[in-house]
Amino acid sequence: MATRTLIVYPDKDLMIQAGARRFVLTLLDLLSERLPDGGARKRVDVALSGGSAAQPLGLVLSDPLATAIDWSRVHFWWSDERFVPADSTDRNALEARHLLLDDLVADGRLPEANIHEIAPDVRPAEEIAKVTADAESVDEFVRSAADTENDALLDAAARAYEDELTKELGPEPVIDLMILGMGPDGHYASLFPASSGHHEVLVSDRLAVGVSHSPKMPPLRVSLTAPLIARSRRTWFFAAGAGKAESLAHVFAGADKGGDPEYPSSFAGGVDEFTWFSTEETVVKL
Numbered sequence: 446m447a448t449r450t451l452i453v454y455p456d457k458d459l460m461i462q463a464g465a466r467r468f469v470l471t472l473l474d475l476l477s478e479r480l481p482d483g484g485a486r487k488r489v490d491v492a493l494s495g496g497s498a499a500q501p502l503g504l505v506l507s508d509p510l511a512t513a514i515d516w517s518r519v520h521f522w523w524s525d526e527r528f529v530p531a532d533s534t535d536r537n538a539l540e541a542r543h544l545l546l547d548d549l550v551a552d553g554r555l556p557e558a559n560i561h562e563i564a565p566d567v568r569p570a571e572e573i574a575k576v577t578a579d580a581e582s583v584d585e586f587v588r589s590a591a592d593t594e595n596d597a598l599l600d601a602a603a604r605a606y607e608d609e610l611t612k613e614l615g616p617e618p619v620i621d622l623m624i625l626g627m628g629p630d631g632h633y634a635s636l637f638p639a640s641s642g643h644h645e646v647l648v649s650d651r652l653a654v655g656v657s658h659s660p661k662m663p664p665l666r667v668s669l670t671a672p673l674i675a676r677s678r679r680t681w682f683f684a685a686g687a688g689k690a691e692s693l694a695h696v697f698a699g700a701d702k703g704g705d706p707e708y709p710s711s712f713a714g715g716v717d718e719f720t721w722f723s724t725e726e727t728v729v730k731l
């Protein structure tokens with residue numbers, strides 16, 4: 446495991462700009478890397494996240510070095526996804542498509558087949574609205590029927606993603622560059638604190654899991670699991686804002702003790718690199 450490195454910028458804007466440059470240069474380097482046998486690396490697998498960790502993507506194409514990237518050898522995955530319809534603005538994949546991927550696909554640089562999205566919710570809108578309401582019903586029978594339906598769909602989506610990961614990357618998939626964000630409660634991907642009733646961060650026998658009743662909206666999600674995230678070659682965290690200062694301190698303290706389910710980001714890591722990018726106001730409690 447790589448030792449944790451912390452980089453603290455004066456503000457979020459600089460963190461995002463530096464993140465975009467670092468992303469371009471890292472992709473270029475990974476694609477140009479010579480393997481021990483002298484051969485070239487065939488592909489680079491990147492996992493994206495939503496929210497602030499996605500923001501650098503919007504600046505990538507303005508970097509002059511971006512034209513040197515052979516995007517046909519880059520594959521995109523997600524650390525987590527909101528289980529909503531494909532055209533919902535809540536989709537992390539849609540956000541990344543708008544920020545970067547659509548342009549690359551449109552001009553033929555990135556094959557659509559290199560974009561590995563987690564399945565969306567394909568139920569009709571009225572059915573989603575009804576099941577969503579039922580899942581919050583005071584009637585336990587109604588609530589349990591809604592949960593059963595949602596959980597089955599989430600599990601099917603998680604298993605389909607596991608199948609795609611193993612089909613593409615073998616039985617022990619490893620992501621080359623894992624890009625994560627940390628929420629103010631210390632969650633990463635869609636792995637939430639234990640006190641919110643969630644224990645998915647402790648799941649060790651799956652590559653991806655379904656998450657229902659997420660404490661952050663929308664309530665249905667699919668997430669990569671902690672062991673898969675922790676064995677990524679390079680892992681980057683983006684965490685900015687005074688509202689994340691308390692959690693960041695707990696996450697670092699938890700990580701030093703092997704992980705704290707109350708602050709799930711404490712379970713993350715990287716094999717060759719593990720770097721946190723943050724801002725002055727976010728590190729005040731460290």
Ligand SMILES: O=C1O[C@H](COP(=O)(O)O)[C@@H](O)[C@H](O)[C@H]1O
Nearest residue numbers: 494495496497498626627628634
């Ligand atoms: O809901 C989510 O939140 C986390 C953190 O988002 P941030 O905007 O506070 O950085 C994000 O990394 C994850 O992908 C997303 O689904």
